Amino acid sequence: MPNRHQQASAAPEQAVEEARETFKSFLAEKGLRVTAQRLAIFDAAFAHGDHFTAEELLEQARAIDRSVSRATIYRTLPILTESQLVREIDVGRDYKFYLATRGKRIEQAQVVDVESDKIYEIDAPFLEWYARSIAEKVGLEAISQRLQVQARPIRTEKTEES
Amino acid sequence: MPNRHQQASAAPEQAVEEARETFKSFLAEKGLRVTAQRLAIFDAAFAHGDHFTAEELLEQARAIDRSVSRATIYRTLPILTESQLVREIDVGRDYKFYLATRGKRIEQAQVVDVESDKIYEIDAPFLEWYARSIAEKVGLEAISQRLQVQARPIRTEKTEES
DNA sequence: TTGGTTGCAAACAATTTGCATCTAA
């Protein structure tokens, strides 16, 4: 029985618990083993609320299980990605970002603030349709799409134009 | 006076000649030198009709001037990109593609055929507007955007679903 | 028992950089 004394944070925690079970099932289905390292990496990924890099994930996973190595991080990330529990995001930097997919939202666009380097995930419903119609133009069937917008804080004062 | 004996290929050749002059002017304006290597790289880029990689450019530039080194290719590419004569295209591969910008078309979307690895450049006029409206959602001003569609040949027969 | 997993360190691959030598202007 779920403890009913917990408040606001109860729902998200339960969602993570659910995702954790999904991960274990996924491993089992694929004939992969449920190891302490893989669970530590999962936990680290879901403890993080925002985009993270492989390096950041390593650091956080190690805080949970000191035995986690960089190699295992890189070997586990594709599994998490394939399981749909984590999404891989490539915004043209020289390293990739990852993000735990909480809920079922399918964001399809990223706005990258070039000044703060922050990445915002934006819902873009009809982008999928748009991508499909663009692929059709060259006689292909769209599989996936991504829209990335480089942006910066709005300038109100004039700062350039010498 | 333009020679009127040349036919179909006359226009494109002249356009390249024009672009070549633009490149030299650009170098001069920036206080950069017009070297044999830079011109060989320019020529190699414009001799190529499609997307090319740094490595392919090196090979082709060397066919024009054997002294061109890989380092100079990588040092010249940003200059060509800044001059707008060449566009850099990152479709998430581990190397970048480049493309000579003939004419003034501003393609903004790429369709990547995952089976042939071919990249198609597609005009996407209102994408710019769309990107701007998306950036506004998080209070930012859009600088640029890119839409990439992964696609594959349309399957008419069933090939999967075991 | 045993085949999947792991950590470690070496390997990779695209790109960048330090430096002594050239060369365009």
Place this chain on the structure above:
DNA sequence: TTAGATGCAAATTGTTTGCAACCAA
């Protein structure tokens, strides 16, 4: 003349891989 440009080779950096020791099932 001289500051910018070049080739070479070494360095960088995120990621991958070979291998012997481990361990989940």
